[in-house]
Amino acid sequence: MREIVIRGAEVVVTMDGARRELKGADVLVRGGVIAAVGEGIGSAGEVVSARGCVVTPGLVNTHHHLYQSLTRAVPGGQDALLFGWLTTLYPIWAKMGPEEIRVSALTGLAELALSGCTLTSDHLYLFPNGARLEDTIAAAGEIGLRFHPTRGAMSIGESAGGLPPDSLVEREEAILNDCIRVIDAFHDPRPGAMVRVGVAPCSPFSVSRGLMRDAALLARDKGVMLHTHLAENDEDIAYSLAQFGCRPGQYAEDLGWTGDDVWHAHCVKLDTAEIDLFARSRTGVAHCPCSNCRLGSGIAPVRAMRDAGVRVALGVDGSASNDAGNLIAEARQAMLLQRVQNGADAMSAREALEIATLGGAQVLGRHDCGSLAPGKRADIAVWDVSGLEAAGAWDPVAALLLAGPSRVKHLFVEGRQVVRDGRLTTLDLPRVIEAQTRLARALAG
Numbered sequence: 001m002r003e004i005v006i007r008g009a010e011v012v013v014t015m016d017g018a019r020r021e022l023k024g025a026d027v028l029v030r031g032g033v034i035a036a037v038g039e040g041i042g043s044a045g046e047v048v049s050a051r052g053c054v055v056t057p058g059l060v061n062t063h064h065h066l067y068q069s070l071t072r073a074v075p076g077g078q079d080a081l082l083f084g085w086l087t088t089l090y091p092i093w094a095k096m097g098p099e100e101i102r103v104s105a106l107t108g109l110a111e112l113a114l115s116g117c118t119l120t121s122d123h124l125y126l127f128p129n130g131a132r133l134e135d136t137i138a139a140a141g142e143i144g145l146r147f148h149p150t151r152g153a154m155s156i157g158e159s160a161g162g163l164p165p166d167s168l169v170e171r172e173e174a175i176l177n178d179c180i181r182v183i184d185a186f187h188d189p190r191p192g193a194m195v196r197v198g199v200a201p202c203s204p205f206s207v208s209r210g211l212m213r214d215a216a217l218l219a220r221d222k223g224v225m226l227h228t229h230l231a232e233n234d235e236d237i238a239y240s241l242a243q244f245g246c247r248p249g250q251y252a253e254d255l256g257w258t259g260d261d262v263w264h265a266h267c268v269k270l271d272t273a274e275i276d277l278f279a280r281s282r283t284g285v286a287h288c289p290c291s292n293c294r295l296g297s298g299i300a301p302v303r304a305m306r307d308a309g310v311r312v313a314l315g316v317d318g319s320a321s322n323d324a325g326n327l328i329a330e331a332r333q334a335m336l337l338q339r340v341q342n343g344a345d346a347m348s349a350r351e352a353l354e355i356a357t358l359g360g361a362q363v364l365g366r367h368d369c370g371s372l373a374p375g376k377r378a379d380i381a382v383w384d385v386s387g388l389e390a391a392g393a394w395d396p397v398a399a400l401l402l403a404g405p406s407r408v409k410h411l412f413v414e415g416r417q418v419v420r421d422g423r424l425t426t427l428d429l430p431r432v433i434e435a436q437t438r439l440a441r442a443l444a445g
């Protein structure tokens with residue numbers, strides 16, 4: 001079997017059970033799996049030098065809307081709160097089709113890969129003009145990232161009192177049927193899987209209670225995970241109280257949306273009782289700090305969640321509300337934001353890095369990923385800390401978040417090198433950027 005040895009790292013951050021950091025260590029990869037981690041490992045295979053580098057598990061992104069990379073910095077949405085931002089963007093998104101979905105996914109995935117991400121989920125909840133979930137799955141296959149696409153949906157349009165235009169909503173029966181179709185076609189439950197599909201109605205304010213309940217029943221029947229947006233800002237809480245007569249935590253619990261097979265994006269406004277509910281039920285959270293800042297939603301109580309035992313992961317969220325998709329920068333933002341709220345000792349660089357790696361893998365149910373230990377999948381990020389950004393840093397691991405760099409030198413997914421010397425090996429990036437620019441101009445025109 002093919003072997004690669006990543007040789008002589010400044011530090012290997014294992015994220016193993018003891019959170020060991022190994023100076024001058026090597027990582028041996030055999031096939032798609034980590035075979036050994038330690039000093040002086042012999043191998044006849046390919047040698048990749050990690051001199052001057054910090055080696056970490058690949059970062060894990062647990063919330064994204066890849067299609068939104070075509071609507072970055074849209075003027076009418078730049079300074080709006082969530083609901084106003086959505087109503088500005090819906091008509092633009094309605095003009096997209098399969099080509100837009102595929103190219104925007106390639107763009108978003110390229111950004112993620114270059115910022116250290118090896119495993120990402122995606123939340124696609126609109127399928128205009130013939131677009132399908134497999135348009136994004138094809139893009140992830142092309143670039144070579146491990147991918148957890150979720151089949152999103154909206155079913156309550158404007159005429160029924162919902163937020164999205166009627167042209168972007170689907171019939172609930174058709175939604176459930178397509179969930180079954182994509183799970184049967186693409187979901188791989190085996191260890192080492194490159195694609196796992198989830199079920200993800202967009203949010204409590206764009207689908208019915210019935211669809212939320214049926215989606216949970218379907219996901220459990222199929223053994224796949226559940227994902228949605230929850231408690232994102234004050235408008236979201238007000239909507240829940242007015243429409244459902246309860247807070248989002250209660251709504252989620254009543255409809256089967258708690259458990260270790262569920263993760264909710266944002267959760268900025270969870271109260272103490274809801275944090276306790278999430279901890280008890282092992283429900284996961286995708287924390288999206290940049291998006292929360294950009295939309296003025298608030299600061300998610302991540303410190304309180306982690307202290308209570310809630311499983312927290314990181315998400316860049318879509319590029320219409322970030323508007324970048326840089327995952328290591330997102331980890332830095334998570335660290336900084338907790339400090340704004342709770343003081344300088346509220347979150348260390350190492351804790352933020354743990355949330356971005358192991359935390360994400362755990363929330364996505366990937367116990368085969370998220371740490372560098374024998375038997376785990378070979379998803380590995382190699383960061384050059386010998387350059388300008390981290391020059392002279394006393395602690396290269398902390399420097400990754402406190403200073404930089406914000407792009408990887410090398411990236412391996414399932415033992416395959418996706419980034420080499422800062423360049424994608426699988427994609428002609430200038431061509432993707434050219435196609436992305438052309439499509440964005442057409443949407444604007």
Ligand SMILES: [Zn+2]
Binds near residue numbers: 063064065123229318
């Ligand atoms: Zn989102």
